[in-house]
Amino acid sequence: MEVCLMSKSFIKRSANPVIIFLILLGLTLILSGFTSPLNAQTPSKLQILLPGMSAAPGTTSGFTGTPFTQTTGVPFQIIVNATDQNWNVVSVSHLVDISSSDPYATLPAATNLVNGTVTLTVTLNSSGSRTVTAEDLTNPAVITAVSPAIEVVDVLYF
Numbered sequence: 751m752e753v754c755l756m757s758k759s760f761i762k763r764s765a766n767p768v769i770i771f772l773i774l775l776g777l778t779l780i781l782s783g784f785t786s787p788l789n790a791q792t793p794s795k796l797q798i799l800l801p802g803m804s805a806a807p808g809t810t811s812g813f814t815g816t817p818f819t820q821t822t823g824v825p826f827q828i829i830v831n832a833t834d835q836n837w838n839v840v841s842v843s844h845l846v847d848i849s850s851s852d853p854y855a856t857l858p859a860a861t862n863l864v865n866g867t868v869t870l871t872v873t874l875n876s877s878g879s880r881t882v883t884a885e886d887l888t889n890p891a892v893i894t895a896v897s898p899a900i901e902v903v904d905v906l907y908f
Contacts, residue, residue: 795893812837844888
């Protein structure tokens with residue numbers, strides 16, 4: 751049997767024209783490079799994840815959990831993500847800069863994201879309630895991220 755997807759006779763002989771329509775629609779979407787709206791495309795903001803936090807795309811805050819208490823002078827890792835408006839990671843290689851409300855913090859140099867994310871080491875050197883900030887140096891239109899407060903405590907020696 752000769753089959754031509756565009757022939758009227760094939761559609762008339764088909765048991766279910768709806769299936770034929772869906773097949774044609776699917777082929778059209780594939781051939782046109784259709785991208786699902788669930789796929790992140792354009793970065794709109796940065797995200798900082800601290801120890802104790804996990805990414806949660808699609809939520810209001812973009813994360814779950816609360817930051818663990820940190821100790822002065824002890825390095826810890828943070829994750830910086832470039833995200834769309836729904837907190838989905840966007841694969842970009844923007845240059846990001848890290849700062850902190852701790853004036854004595856040891857911070858990494860500006861670093862490029864790899865596929866929209868990077869893990870960096872930060873050391874907070876003064877106790878109190880501190881934050882970490884990530885700024886996109888490549889595209890200033892991307893919203894800067896400020897972490898939730900991190901409680902930093904001094905080491906007590908006996």
